Amino acid sequence: MTDAPVAPAWRIDQWLNAKAPITLESLRGRVVFATAFQMLCPGCVSTGLPQAQRVREAFPESDLAVVGLHTVFEHHEAQGTAAALRAFLHEYRINFPVGIDAASPRGAIPQTMQLYQMQGTPTTIVIDRLGVLRVNMFGHVDDLRLGAALASLIGEEVASASGTDAAGGKPGCDDEGCRISR
Amino acid sequence: MTDAPVAPAWRIDQWLNAKAPITLESLRGRVVFATAFQMLCPGCVSTGLPQAQRVREAFPESDLAVVGLHTVFEHHEAQGTAAALRAFLHEYRINFPVGIDAASPRGAIPQTMQLYQMQGTPTTIVIDRLGVLRVNMFGHVDDLRLGAALASLIGEEVASASGTDAAGGKPGCDDEGCRISR
Amino acid sequence: MTDAPVAPAWRIDQWLNAKAPITLESLRGRVVFATAFQMLCPGCVSTGLPQAQRVREAFPESDLAVVGLHTVFEHHEAQGTAAALRAFLHEYRINFPVGIDAASPRGAIPQTMQLYQMQGTPTTIVIDRLGVLRVNMFGHVDDLRLGAALASLIGEEVASASGTDAAGGKPGCDDEGCRISR
Amino acid sequence: MTDAPVAPAWRIDQWLNAKAPITLESLRGRVVFATAFQMLCPGCVSTGLPQAQRVREAFPESDLAVVGLHTVFEHHEAQGTAAALRAFLHEYRINFPVGIDAASPRGAIPQTMQLYQMQGTPTTIVIDRLGVLRVNMFGHVDDLRLGAALASLIGEEVASASGTDAAGGKPGCDDEGCRISR
Numbered sequence: 033m034t035d036a037p038v039a040p041a042w043r044i045d046q047w048l049n050a051k052a053p054i055t056l057e058s059l060r061g062r063v064v065f066a067t068a069f070q071m072l073c074p075g076c077v078s079t080g081l082p083q084a085q086r087v088r089e090a091f092p093e094s095d096l097a098v099v100g101l102h103t104v105f106e107h108h109e110a111q112g113t114a115a116a117l118r119a120f121l122h123e124y125r126i127n128f129p130v131g132i133d134a135a136s137p138r139g140a141i142p143q144t145m146q147l148y149q150m151q152g153t154p155t156t157i158v159i160d161r162l163g164v165l166r167v168n169m170f171g172h173v174d175d176l177r178l179g180a181a182l183a184s185l186i187g188e189e190v191a192s193a194s195g196t197d198a199a200g201g202k203p204g205c206d207d208e209g210c211r212i213s214r
Numbered sequence: 215m216t217d218a219p220v221a222p223a224w225r226i227d228q229w230l231n232a233k234a235p236i237t238l239e240s241l242r243g244r245v246v247f248a249t250a251f252q253m254l255c256p257g258c259v260s261t262g263l264p265q266a267q268r269v270r271e272a273f274p275e276s277d278l279a280v281v282g283l284h285t286v287f288e289h290h291e292a293q294g295t296a297a298a299l300r301a302f303l304h305e306y307r308i309n310f311p312v313g314i315d316a317a318s319p320r321g322a323i324p325q326t327m328q329l330y331q332m333q334g335t336p337t338t339i340v341i342d343r344l345g346v347l348r349v350n351m352f353g354h355v356d357d358l359r360l361g362a363a364l365a366s367l368i369g370e371e372v373a374s375a376s377g378t379d380a381a382g383g384k385p386g387c388d389d390e391g392c393r394i395s396r
Numbered sequence: 397m398t399d400a401p402v403a404p405a406w407r408i409d410q411w412l413n414a415k416a417p418i419t420l421e422s423l424r425g426r427v428v429f430a431t432a433f434q435m436l437c438p439g440c441v442s443t444g445l446p447q448a449q450r451v452r453e454a455f456p457e458s459d460l461a462v463v464g465l466h467t468v469f470e471h472h473e474a475q476g477t478a479a480a481l482r483a484f485l486h487e488y489r490i491n492f493p494v495g496i497d498a499a500s501p502r503g504a505i506p507q508t509m510q511l512y513q514m515q516g517t518p519t520t521i522v523i524d525r526l527g528v529l530r531v532n533m534f535g536h537v538d539d540l541r542l543g544a545a546l547a548s549l550i551g552e553e554v555a556s557a558s559g560t561d562a563a564g565g566k567p568g569c570d571d572e573g574c575r576i577s578r
Numbered sequence: 579m580t581d582a583p584v585a586p587a588w589r590i591d592q593w594l595n596a597k598a599p600i601t602l603e604s605l606r607g608r609v610v611f612a613t614a615f616q617m618l619c620p621g622c623v624s625t626g627l628p629q630a631q632r633v634r635e636a637f638p639e640s641d642l643a644v645v646g647l648h649t650v651f652e653h654h655e656a657q658g659t660a661a662a663l664r665a666f667l668h669e670y671r672i673n674f675p676v677g678i679d680a681a682s683p684r685g686a687i688p689q690t691m692q693l694y695q696m697q698g699t700p701t702t703i704v705i706d707r708l709g710v711l712r713v714n715m716f717g718h719v720d721d722l723r724l725g726a727a728l729a730s731l732i733g734e735e736v737a738s739a740s741g742t743d744a745a746g747g748k749p750g751c752d753d754e755g756c757r758i759s760r
Contacts, residue, residue: 072305077259088720110301119292123254123387176636179725180732187733205305272540358454361543368544369551436669441623474665483656487618487751569669 038163043143045132046114054129059097063185064194066157068101071111071120073153075209079172080154088128100130103145152211160185171209218318220345225325228296236311241279245367248285248339253293253302255328256334258392264334270310275311277368282312334393342367354390402527404405407507410478418493423461427549430521432465435475435484439519439573441538444518447470452492459550464494497500516575524549584709589689590677593758600675605643609731610705614647615710617657617666619699621755625718626700634674641732646676648692706731717755
């Protein structure tokens with residue numbers, strides 16, 4: 033799959049739980065699991081982030097990188113500071129690196145969220161060992177299928193497919209997550 | 215129990231989800247269920263606040279008042295503003311009145327939290343129809359026992375006992391809640 | 397409420413977890429909580445019986461009796477013997493008394509189930525201190541409301557109301573329970 | 579791994595939910611997921627069997643066979659008949675094939691359970707496309723790791739490892755499952 037486009041570079045204002053900025057290039061060769069979340073998104077707190085923590089425990093770091101992307105698209109005054117996010121990560125004992133998605137010069141939706149055309153939070157992003165975007169899905173993914181997908185990508189010698197995308201829905205937060213109103 | 219002391223007045227900086235400030239005097243004659251919480255306390259989010267919402271649905275307003283007390287004793291920069299709390303209440307669909315416990319002139323623990331000698335969050339406070347403090351308990355209360363206690367107090371003509379108090383534990387947040395380090 | 401009719405006597409073939417047969421007369425003066433169940437009813441196993449165990453733990457025996465009624469109305473060959481039920485109670489660690497509802501001379505629905513016009517399993521039966529039937533409800537009852545109802549009845553000096561009844565539904569088993577097809 | 583021993587043949591008295599007896603030979607070429615259970619084992623009912631149903635939904639039949647093994651080692655009088663098991667499978671809506679492990683001429687532990695040296699129920703068995711036993715584990719397996727393991731085996735061209743085995747524990751039933759007392 034050498035012809036498949038690599039996933040767009042993340043645009044991050046600041047990294048927490050990391051010694052240095054993290055780039056997709058620096059993760060090349062490993063599978064990357066990223067969860068895009070907001071600290072005040074109920075579905076992220078109850079479902080998305082706990083799953084990311086389980087993923088971190090289930091797979092070795094040498095095969096799989098786990099990253100959070102704090103993609104704040106609403107309530108910027110409440111959840112838009114690094115201090116607020118740092119307190120949240122501390123209380124919820126989230127230890128994997130979290131990047132704060134770069135504020136957009138215009139509009140509420142931050143830059144990485146726009147680049148990836150995410151539909152809201154939580155969104156699950158999976159990138160293969162060659163840097164190709166393979167999963168880009170809004171809402172809940174069940175553990176069995178996610179485990180299967182990650183293991184398949186970890187086992188791949190050469191990447192071989194392109195990303196999928198979730199269906200539509202109403203803006204606002206529900207049990208599934210928080211959806212962007214476009 | 216006409217001799218029992220009434221519960222100390224709450225010291226509140228600001229009320230959300232309320233048209234006017236709420237005093238214990240104004241609630242006299244009804245049983246009062248209050249949950250003291252912090253918006254970044256995992257045990258409050260997963261357990262304490264959902265239970266308060268269930269209590270609100272299970273009992274009529276004419277018999278029982280349900281109130282939240284935002285008792286921020288840590289991470290003041292992240293959860294100490296009305297704007298942050300307002301966003302949180304919106305996302306978690308909490309509609310009952312919430313008072314922001316008054317900041318202390320010295321120390322991190324706010325004034326109502328100090329007055330009631332709370333041990334952390336979540337803390338359950340129950341006050342009877344006569345204004346007497348009957349429950350003051352840190353951590354999780356199971357629904358069956360809570361329902362029984364509230365119904366008993368609602369059925370009381372004359373209040374007849376004093377408050378209880380929970381046991382000790384280590385400072386910090388765990389599955390039960392966030393405990394003050396004194 | 398001295399005029400209200402007392403609950404009909406249970407018709408039981410055999411008692412397990414009991415030294416002697418249990419009659420409603422022998423329980424008079426205490427509130428009685430009974431759960432009607434079938435050992436192969438998924439909703440009874442996941443919801444009704446665990447709740448009965450929580451009720452047993454939450455209230456003193458001197459105020460409240462907890463009893464199971466094994467009301468087998470289907471799969472008699474699989475769940476209709478005392479040996480099968482005894483094994484089930486052992487594996488699920490159910491220690492309160494369980495009466496095997498008396499087989500009907502004609503029809504699959506046992507006698508107590510018919511007398512109480514139960515709609516299926518699980519069914520919650522609550523009888524007050526005077527022996528009056530106060531709750532007779534098919535399906536799930538939430539813990540908060542159940543705790544409140546039981547505490548109110550325990551606190552009653554004189555009983556004062558009559559039973560309620562649940563709404564209809566399709567025969568067969570679903571998440572709520574197993575409904576009789578009449 | 580052409581040298582690895584194939585999994586021992588199952589010894590089954592009767593198959594339910596199947597048109598004809600199922601042999602490991604007939605499943606060769608597909609990965610096989612089997613859950614050994616007892617219908618009165620609480621951990622099987624709450625955890626093992628629902629997971630098997632999720633596995634059935636998550637993977638295509640052409641890649642993965644899902645099978646139940648009813649390995650009754652206690653309460654034979656209550657759960658030892660095909661009629662009892664058939665009623666159970668009906669109520670719990672289990673549609674994959676279930677084999678009744680062959681009764682042992684001596685002792686309570688049935689023959690397949692002995693051959694595989696299972697420690698109790700639930701036990702998870704996974705056999706690869708070449709027929710080699712790869713997982714043989716008592717107790718709960720989390721969905722993420724199980725999904726990963728199954729996907730890895732489905733992706734394998736040539737099998738390459740041998741089975742694992744779970745640790746010891748006390749006989750009897752607990753939240754994990756029912757353990758054989760040997």
